[in-house]
Amino acid sequence: MTERRPSGLERSPTAPSVLSNGHFASVGAEGDAAFYEHGVQVIDGDKEFNPNLSKYLSLENVTPAGFNYHLISVFGSQSTGKSTLLNNLFGTDFTVMSDQERRQTTKGIWLSKNKKQGEVGAPERMADNILVMDVEGTDGRERGEDQDFERKSALFALATSEVLIVNIWEHQVGLYQGANMGLLKTVFEVNLQLFLKDKHTSHRSLLFFVVRDFVGTTPLKNLQKTLLEDLGRLWDTISKPAGFEKASIHDYFDFQFYGLPHKSYQPVQFVEEVQKLGTRFRDGHRDLKRDALKGEFSEGGVFLPEYHRRIPADGFSHYAESIWDQIVNNKDLDLPTQQELLAQFRCDEILREVMVGFDEVIIAFEDKQAEAVRLGAPEVLGGLGVAMRGARSKCLKSFETDASRYHKGVYQRKTAELQGKVDTRLKALFLGQLSAAHKSGIRDFSDSVSALVKDGQKKGGSYDFAEIVTAQAQAATEKFEQVARSTVVDGASWSNYKQELSLYQKELAEVSARLRRDEMRRLATRVERWVQSRLGESVGIEFNALGSGRAGAGAPENGDKPTEKDFWDRIWNLFEDTVLDAERRFTDRASSFDASLDEVDVGLWRLRRKSWGVLRAKIDEEMTEGNLLLKLRENFEDKFRYDEDGVPRIWRPTDDIEGIYTRARESTLTVIPLLSRFRLDKTTAPPPLDRWVGHTPSTATSADEEDLAPIGGVDEDEGKSLEEEMTILSDSKRQELTVRFKKAADGVYVEAKRSAIGGITQVPLYFYGLLLALGWNEIWAVLRNPAYFFLLFVLAIGAYITYTLNLWGPMLKMTEAASGQALVEGKRRLREFLESSDTGRQAIAMSAGEGGSRRKEEYEMSDMQKSGPKAKDDLDDM
Ligand SMILES: Nc1nc2c(ncn2[C@@H]2O[C@H](COP(=O)(O)OP(=O)(O)OP(=O)(O)O)[C@@H](O)[C@H]2O)c(=O)[nH]1
Numbered sequence: 017m018t019e020r021r022p023s024g025l026e027r028s029p030t031a032p033s034v035l036s037n038g039h040f041a042s043v044g045a046e047g048d049a050a051f052y053e054h055g056v057q058v059i060d061g062d063k064e065f066n067p068n069l070s071k072y073l074s075l076e077n078v079t080p081a082g083f084n085y086h087l088i089s090v091f092g093s094q095s096t097g098k099s100t101l102l103n104n105l106f107g108t109d110f111t112v113m114s115d116q117e118r119r120q121t122t123k124g125i126w127l128s129k130n131k132k133q134g135e136v137g138a139p140e141r142m143a144d145n146i147l148v149m150d151v152e153g154t155d156g157r158e159r160g161e162d163q164d165f166e167r168k169s170a171l172f173a174l175a176t177s178e179v180l181i182v183n184i185w186e187h188q189v190g191l192y193q194g195a196n197m198g199l200l201k202t203v204f205e206v207n208l209q210l211f212l213k214d215k216h217t218s219h220r221s222l223l224f225f226v227v228r229d230f231v232g233t234t235p236l237k238n239l240q241k242t243l244l245e246d247l248g249r250l251w252d253t254i255s256k257p258a259g260f261e262k263a264s265i266h267d268y269f270d271f272q273f274y275g276l277p278h279k280s281y282q283p284v285q286f287v288e289e290v291q292k293l294g295t296r297f298r299d300g301h302r303d304l305k306r307d308a309l310k311g312e313f314s315e316g317g318v319f320l321p322e323y324h325r326r327i328p329a330d331g332f333s334h335y336a337e338s339i340w341d342q343i344v345n346n347k348d349l350d351l352p353t354q355q356e357l358l359a360q361f362r363c364d365e366i367l368r369e370v371m372v373g374f375d376e377v378i379i380a381f382e383d384k385q386a387e388a389v390r391l392g393a394p395e396v397l398g399g400l401g402v403a404m405r406g407a408r409s410k411c412l413k414s415f416e417t418d419a420s421r422y423h424k425g426v427y428q429r430k431t432a433e434l435q436g437k438v439d440t441r442l443k444a445l446f447l448g449q450l451s452a453a454h455k456s457g458i459r460d461f462s463d464s465v466s467a468l469v470k471d472g473q474k475k476g477g478s479y480d481f482a483e484i485v486t487a488q489a490q491a492a493t494e495k496f497e498q499v500a501r502s503t504v505v506d507g508a509s510w511s512n513y514k515q516e517l518s519l520y521q522k523e524l525a526e527v528s529a530r531l532r533r534d535e536m537r538r539l540a541t542r543v544e545r546w547v548q549s550r551l552g553e554s555v556g557i558e559f560n561a562l563g564s565g566r567a568g569a570g571a572p573e574n575g576d577k578p579t580e581k582d583f584w585d586r587i588w589n590l591f592e593d594t595v596l597d598a599e600r601r602f603t604d605r606a607s608s609f610d611a612s613l614d615e616v617d618v619g620l621w622r623l624r625r626k627s628w629g630v631l632r633a634k635i636d637e638e639m640t641e642g643n644l645l646l647k648l649r650e651n652f653e654d655k656f657r658y659d660e661d662g663v664p665r666i667w668r669p670t671d672d673i674e675g676i677y678t679r680a681r682e683s684t685l686t687v688i689p690l691l692s693r694f695r696l697d698k699t700t701a702p703p704p705l706d707r708w709v710g711h712t713p714s715t716a717t718s719a720d721e722e723d724l725a726p727i728g729g730v731d732e733d734e735g736k737s738l739e740e741e742m743t744i745l746s747d748s749k750r751q752e753l754t755v756r757f758k759k760a761a762d763g764v765y766v767e768a769k770r771s772a773i774g775g776i777t778q779v780p781l782y783f784y785g786l787l788l789a790l791g792w793n794e795i796w797a798v799l800r801n802p803a804y805f806f807l808l809f810v811l812a813i814g815a816y817i818t819y820t821l822n823l824w825g826p827m828l829k830m831t832e833a834a835s836g837q838a839l840v841e842g843k844r845r846l847r848e849f850l851e852s853s854d855t856g857r858q859a860i861a862m863s864a865g866e867g868g869s870r871r872k873e874e875y876e877m878s879d880m881q882k883s884g885p886k887a888k889d890d891l892d893d894m
Pocket residue numbers: 093094095096097098099100101111112113114115119120121122152153228229277278279280
């Protein structure tokens with residue numbers, strides 16, 4: 017349907033509009049109220065519907081009125097003053113025929129809103145929104161005998177209006193064949209046709225007869241009676257559909273009559289009466305109680321609820337258009353179906369409108385959430401809960417306000433559809449928010465626990481891990497609940513977070529367990545370092561003691577003097593003691609982690625295995641060939657060079673050097689097989705490593721076993737026996753070591769032998785006797801000479817004083833320093849002298865070569881004597 021300009025207002029866009037009655041009208045654009053000064057032409061002369069009807073209703077502010085509006089149509093023969101009547105009653109500006117032209121002015125159907133204000137102090141029920149329709153006059157000359165439009169417009173008016181004003185000249189009353197009777201017959205027929213399908217609702221209409229040019233000679237009551245009799249007869253003549261044969265005219269119509277004096281002859285009275293009549297229309301609803309008391313209905317408001325066609329104002333134009341479409345196309349008018357269709361159309365429209373408001377609020381959040389998910393950094397959106405609750409309730413409320421007036425079934429269906437749409441999106445947002453709260457909560461929890469643990473470690477390790485975890489888990493749960501609570505949408509069944517909360521708590525517990533495992537690992541590492549340091553030191557001492565050839569540091573349990581035989585017993589005891597101590601430390605600390613027994617068991621098992629690894633590494637370090645050869649040599653030298661009391665031996669040729677050498681060497685040689693296997697002296701078997709280190713606990717995970725080196729005799733699948741694990745030196749190594757040791761021992765023996773022979777060059781005793789005999793005379797000469805004797809006496813006294821003052825030491829040192837200085841000086845002078853000659857230079861070169869090689873030897877020896885590395889005590893770290 018094309019948009020048309022009202023035919024009564026044809027004009028060029030620029031020229032001022034000239035109305036058919038010759039008056040100028042100020043007009044504006046179609047959006048202006050001024051454009052609709054004369055109302056809106058709903059149906060034009062070509063039976064076209066004007067789509068601008070809705071625009072007009074909006075401009076007149078009728079659209080939001082809901083059911084709070086009334087629609088009145090006026091019927092009557094052409095040029096009987098219908099427009100004049102409406103304009104006077106409602107202040108409208110329908111075009112009125114000029115008295116000179118006398119031709120039809122109203123074409124099609126016009127509609128205008130009542131412009132007259134209610135009187136001051138008028139009753140509250142005063143009708144605000146009265147719409148009046150001026151219907152083209154019937155049986156006019158312009159349309160000839162074309163009854164089609166009359167029928168169609170009657171159908172249209174009846175389908176929409178509550179009151180039909182029938183305009184009739186007084187002189188026409190009683191003229192049964194008069195033009196109005198034909199019109200009324202049509203009205204009755206279409207009324208039956210219209211409401212046939214809507215038996216359940218009792219539609220009624222008010223036929224309001226306005227008798228024009230009422231003189232008053234015949235009382236209105238009589239005219240009324242005549243009219244009703246005529247109408248009754250008319251009703252009887254129309255053919256009624258099956259089932260309606262006995263229907264009375266009063267089942268469908270109420271009647272009212274009003275007489276108006278001649279407009280030109282009695283203008284004052286005309287105005288007065290019009291005024292009175294207008295008040296009745298604007299007065300709103302009829303007071304049934306008062307009418308019942310008076311026994312008649314002749315004053316007060318005219319409307320009754322059952323007259324209303326129940327089309328909400330915002331759906332009126334659409335309804336009117338489809339009704340007209342049906343009428344024009346000669347389709348059966350089915351009002352209930354039309355109302356349902358209208359409801360569907362309008363509900364969809366309202367749904368779209370309310371969704372616009374919803375989108376304005378929600379899309380921003382949806383975009384933000386999607387962006388955060390895309391970036392992989394889920395974010396808890398502030399204000400989401402408030403926005404969701406507000407948008408949802410506003411959207412449902414506005415839908416209810418606007419759509420609930422329409423067909424109930426359709427409205428309910430559409431409400432469910434809207435709720436579904438809204439809730440699907442809100443639920444996604446809600447779950448997204450919970451997911452973000454979940455992820456960020458878990459991350460924050462993990463971070464804060466780690467930070468607090470680090471803090472505690474910095475402050476000296478005085479922190480309770482379990483306490484930190486419990487407090488942080490509680491804080492994290494509270495935070496999650498707070499976010500979830502604030503995002504809950506009241507009244508939405510999906511809006512609860514029980515399941516999400518329990519999933520969150522479950523993951524918190526899992527993360528706690530992981531953090532505890534990490535913490536246990538750190539603890540285990542610290543304890544292991546401590547074990548390493550302790551074992552490194554104590555085992556080192558034992559090995560050093562082996563070099564001395566006497567007892568080690570750890571005394572055997574029975575209190576006997578420690579021997580080389582129980583070397584491995586001492587090492588094993590040290591290991592056991594250290595590990596037990598470490599286990600105690602580990603268990604004490606782990607208990608504060610709230611760790612389960614299984615977790616502690618796994619931790620202890622790992623600790624024992626690691627400790628064994630530490631011990632085995634330390635043994636391997638001590639048993640490197642160089643270290644071992646040095647130890648054996650020291651062991652041998654200790655036995656060879658020192659006697660049983662530990663006093664160094666000075667070899668004399670008479671000594672049994674060979675015997676001592678052989679015993680010492682044999683004794684040291686027995687150490688080699690002893691050292692080559694880790695065997696306990698008590699049991700003559702390897703230590704019970706498998707029992708001690710233990711088998712893998714069933715609760716240990718593959719991660720727990722990851723960094724553990726396999727242990728022979730414990731980890732069966734490694735194929736290494738306990739015997740192999742306890743073999744420290746292989747047979748070939750042993751033999752090689754024996755050979756090298758023997759060579760070293762032989763060297764020591766040769767040196768001893770040489771030093772024994774060197775002792776023979778001592779001055780023999782008889783030489784002193786000979787010296788005394790030969791120098792006897794000289795001794796006497798000194799003693800008998802007073803000068804010599806005195807000198808001797810002074811020297812004796814000086815020596816005594818020096819002794820009593822304990823000055824011998826300093827004096828000797830001074831003497832030594834002086835002689836040393838003199839020696840250095842002497843050497844320097846000698847070198848200077850020699851350098852001046854060639855032979856002297858050669859001699860210096862030779863002596864330097866010898867001295868260099870000796871220094872090299874000395875260096876190598878001192879290198880071998882260096883003690884093994886000492887591990888730092890990590891105990892401080894714990
Ligand atoms: N005798 C008489 N003439 C009237 C009365 N009211 C109006 N008229 C005249 O009747 C003529 C027609 O008036 P309209 O109001 O245009 O009549 P209408 O029924 O709207 O005419 P159409 O729209 O052409 O059908 C005008 O010349 C009016 O002056 C009245 O109460 N009595």
